[in-house]
Amino acid sequence: MNVNKKTKVKIARYYYHEGFTQTKIAEKLSIPRQTVNKIVKNLVDDGIVRIEIIEGPYFNTELENKLEKKYKLKQVILVDYDDPEEINNLLGKKGANFFESLLNSNTKVGLSWGNTLSSFASNLTKKNYKDVTVVQLVGGSNNLDNSIKADEITRITAEKIGGNSCLLYAPSHVQNKKTKEAFLSEENIENVFNEMNDCDMAVVGIGEMSENATLFKGKYLSKGHYEELLAADCVGDICSRYFDSEGKIVNHPINNTVIGIDIEKLKDIPVVIGIAGGENKHKAISGALKGNFLDILITTTDVAKKLVGEEV
Incomplete structure (x- = not known):
């Protein structure tokens, strides 16, 4: 007709x-x-109806989509902020909400450490999931505030979601490879590494390379190591694994003395969520994306614009 x-x-x-x-x-x-x-x-194809997506000023779906395509990410979630002091809390809230939307019973979750992960843990809703285990992915440090330590973040997260915590009783950095091997030979440490390799999901922060970074302030790095890493184009770390601007692990002895998940093992985890933002994290996040360390990125709009080449 x-x-x-x-x-x-x-x-x-x-x-x-x-x-x-x-x-x-x-x-x-x-x-x-x-x-x-x-x-x-056929109304659209016939040119009679035009579909227009009306999004609010803070949805940023177009920018998220650009970033997903550029770095082949499963999902990008963006956060706007007015005050830089708000960034960690805003990212932590967004990360906690997103994590809860993915979390199911019978899940094993790995966590790193840092200010953003601390906010993530504190913003989780108290719930009871069945058979959930939360695994500490990297060792600890006595030089950090308790709230941002890996073991504390792991413990709080497990408590919030009604899961069991699997803690890594070892320092994140040791003096030499021999000391590291001694720790790894311990049965309880070996068991934690087996749990890491069995994780279904990981939530990690992304550290920057600067003298204001927690890495440096927490004395994870000596002045000498810090300067050597900078000279090697190191831009950041994930789980204390140091990488350059192209996302390659930096060839430096410190990477052989870290007690924590290996970066290739991290990449094997089915869903790795990275939470980091703010202009100072741009280079570190860029390197992490080029290294394909992440599946999902939760970051700030200013960083996203830089990553896709738009003016901030």
Whole structure:
């Protein structure tokens, strides 16, 4: 049945503006319902209806989509901020909400450490999931505030979601490879590493390379190691694994003295969520993305714009 353009426009108006069903439109215009159905399906292709997505000023779905495509990420979630002091809390809240939307019973989750992960843990809703284990992915340090230590973040997260915590009773950095091997030979440490390798999901922070970074302030790095890493184009770390601007692990002895998950083992975890943001983290996040360390990124809009080459 041939239908002229004016009738198609009427059908469009009845269907989209008036909310008529296709059956009602067919009765009103005395044409078969199958014809109405076919016309409705082709209204966009025929140039009669234009679909426009109206998004609020803070949704940023277009920018998220650009970043997902550029770095082949499963998902990007962006956060806007006014005050840089708010960044960690805003990212932690967003990360906690997203994590809870993914979390199911019978799940093993790995966690790193840092200010953003501390906020993530504190913003989780208290719930009880069945058979959930939270695994510490990197050793600890006595030079950090308790709230940002890996073991504390692991413990709090497990408590919040009603899971069991699997703690790594070892320092994150040791003096030499021999000391590291001694720790790794301990049965309880070996068991934790087996749990790491069995994780279904990981939530990690991304550290920057600067004298203001927690890495340096917490004395994870000596002044000498810090300067050597900078000279090797190191831009950041994930789980105390140091990488350069192209996402390659830096060839430095310190990477051989870290007690924590290996970066390739981290990449084997099915879902790795990275949470970090703020202009100072741009280079570190860029390196992490180039290294394909992440599946999902939760970051700030200013960083996302830089990553896709837009002006901030």
